[in-house]
Amino acid sequence: MTLYFLVKFLHALGAIVILGTGTGIAFFMLMAHRTDNAEFIARTASVVVVADAIFTLSAVILQPVTGGLLMMLSATPITERWLLASLALYVFAGLFWIPVIFMQIEMRDLARKAAEQRVALPQRYFTLFRRWFAFGFPGFGATMAILWLMIAKPF
Numbered sequence: 001m002t003l004y005f006l007v008k009f010l011h012a013l014g015a016i017v018i019l020g021t022g023t024g025i026a027f028f029m030l031m032a033h034r035t036d037n038a039e040f041i042a043r044t045a046s047v048v049v050v051a052d053a054i055f056t057l058s059a060v061i062l063q064p065v066t067g068g069l070l071m072m073l074s075a076t077p078i079t080e081r082w083l084l085a086s087l088a089l090y091v092f093a094g095l096f097w098i099p100v101i102f103m104q105i106e107m108r109d110l111a112r113k114a115a116e117q118r119v120a121l122p123q124r125y126f127t128l129f130r131r132w133f134a135f136g137f138p139g140f141g142a143t144m145a146i147l148w149l150m151i152a153k154p155f
Helices: 003-035 038-074 081-117 123-152
Strands: none
Touching: 003 038, 003 123, 038 081, 081 123
């Protein structure tokens, strides 16, 4: 096994973790939200926040490191258009992902408070959920496009 292959494997694994965790988080948050049960939403959101911190954040940090190593090992210039497009999309996805982290934390806290007080979820929770849901599409779409660019290198 060559160093290049190992780094490429880690880079692909990072992409899988980002997409897989993002998909799982979206599914579980949506399913919890649909119950309208503050206690269940709070527990689910708590797990989601931890999963994002452990898995997504690790992969988000790993991607530029392994990508940079791949560029160096393969002598790929940063001026390759597919690579520049990937980097721009990575920043774009981050602009949506970073606020989502804080939304998830606030939704968790609002659901916890509602569950503790045995009251309905506040309007702020629903506003955040709609925004969280909307932010997922461009963020996840950009990540899917990056994966395609990594594989196809179309230009």
